[in-house]
Amino acid sequence: MDALTINEAAETTGWSPRMLRYVERLGLIEPPRSAGGYRLYGPAELQRLRTLRELLETHEVGLGEIGFALRMRRDRELRSAVDAWFEAQVARPQHVPASDWLRWEQDKHSRLLAAAGATPST
Amino acid sequence: MDALTINEAAETTGWSPRMLRYVERLGLIEPPRSAGGYRLYGPAELQRLRTLRELLETHEVGLGEIGFALRMRRDRELRSAVDAWFEAQVARPQHVPASDWLRWEQDKHSRLLAAAGATPST
DNA sequence: GCAACCTTGACACGATCGTGGTAAGGTTGC
DNA sequence: GCAACCTTACCACGATCGTGTCAAGGTTGC
Numbered sequence: 001m002d003a004l005t006i007n008e009a010a011e012t013t014g015w016s017p018r019m020l021r022y023v024e025r026l027g028l029i030e031p032p033r034s035a036g037g038y039r040l041y042g043p044a045e046l047q048r049l050r051t052l053r054e055l056l057e058t059h060e061v062g063l064g065e066i067g068f069a070l071r072m073r074r075d076r077e078l079r080s081a082v083d084a085w086f087e088a089q090v091a092r093p094q095h096v097p098a099s100d101w102l103r104w105e106q107d108k109h110s111r112l113l114a115a116a117g118a119t120p121s122t
Numbered sequence: 123m124d125a126l127t128i129n130e131a132a133e134t135t136g137w138s139p140r141m142l143r144y145v146e147r148l149g150l151i152e153p154p155r156s157a158g159g160y161r162l163y164g165p166a167e168l169q170r171l172r173t174l175r176e177l178l179e180t181h182e183v184g185l186g187e188i189g190f191a192l193r194m195r196r197d198r199e200l201r202s203a204v205d206a207w208f209e210a211q212v213a214r215p216q217h218v219p220a221s222d223w224l225r226w227e228q229d230k231h232s233r234l235l236a237a238a239g240a241t242p243s244t
Numbered sequence: 245g246c247a248a249c250c251t252t253g254a255c256a257c258g259a260t261c262g263t264g265g266t267a268a269g270g271t272t273g274c
Numbered sequence: 275g276c277a278a279c280c281t282t283a284c285c286a287c288g289a290t291c292g293t294g295t296c297a298a299g300g301t302t303g304c
Contacts, residue, residue, distance in 0.1 A: 005249070005250070005302095006249090006250070006251095007249075007250085016293075016294080017250095018292090018293060018294065018295085019292080019293070021251095021252090022291095022292075022293080034250095034301080034302085035301090036250080036251090036300070036301045036302075037250080037251060037252095037300080037301080038249085038250055038251080038301070038302080039250085039251090047210075048207075048210065048211070051207055051210065052207065055203055055204065055207050058203065059197075059199070059200045059203055059204075061190070061200070061204075062291080062292080063291085063292075064290095064291065064292085065187070065190045066204065066207075068183070068187045068190055068191075069190075069194070069204050069208070070208070072191070073208060075181075077181070078181045078183070081177055081180065081181055082177065082181075082183075082188065082191050085170075085173055085174065085177050085188075086191070086192070086195060088169075088170065088173065089170070127272095127279070127280070128279090128280070128281095129279075129280085138263075138264080139280095140262095140263060140264060140265085141262080141263070143281095143282095144261095144262075144263080156271080156272085156280095157271090158270075158271045158272075158280080158281090159270080159271080159280080159281060159282095160271070160272080160279085160280055160281080161280085161281090184261080184262080185261090185262075186260095186261065186262085
């Protein structure tokens with residue numbers, strides 16, 4: 001048998017058993033179960049646990065955020081809604097006459113530049 | 123001038139002024155500023171504020187999660203990392219011999235079915 | 245059949261989130 | 275030049291997050 005139980009998996013991956021259950025509850029890594037209900041971590045799960053840890057550390061994200069990313073992948077509805085909201089940022093609103101629109105765009109442009117290039121000092 | 127100040131914008135959108143500043147801090151809606159630093163909400167910003175509210179309510183997401191979605195859009199590095207992690211779920215790990223692999227796949231299959239189809243009763 | 249391990253569930257606790265308020269001071273428009 | 279509004283910065287506070295521990299009971303492997 002090359003599948004580990006939760007404590008063994010915890011030891012080799014650096015997560016705590018508690019966290020492994022939490023990660024599972026978020027839907028991120030759901031190991032198969034033995035007939036009696038024990039979680040069984042195979043090489044694939046162990047690898048994913050390690051890369052998950054790396055992902056979190058490298059990019060300063062939380063489990064909850066990866067959980068949200070998962071939700072976005074599973075819930076196409078949600079994904080489109082979020083995407084649409086962001087896309088609308090560049091869509092030109094109907095009610096603004098062209099002259100004003102130019103002003104908005106210019107403002108937005110500097111804002112975008114600032115947001116993209118600035119070192120957030122706060 | 124068809125731009126509103128923060129309190130006016132708050133009134134017409136249903137957000138509190140406090141929240142408008144918060145939404146801005148998350149990078150979601152950053153209105154241009156007057157020479158003196160006042161936030162100026164134009165039709166575009168007002169519209170986005172309304173649709174944002176709708177997005178949150180419809181899909182039971184939080185501002186922080188939309189903030190994370192924004193981060194994913196701005197930080198290509200992060201986006202690829204997260205995407206890569208999810209893609210790896212279906213990539214076959216090198217070390218598992220084909221016979222075992224089949225077992226893993228079967229297990230995973232039922233897990234996926236369960237995760238996708240189940241009404242989460244808890 | 246027993247020791248060692250696993251399961252779920254509960255309570256706990258600091259940290260962060262979402263939201264509000266208030267204070268000290270600058271801006272705007274008449 | 276003043277009233278009304280805006281700005282940032284801070285304190286607050288309940289809710290959720292991330293994480294731990296413990297209890298009661300089921301599994302596993304020898």
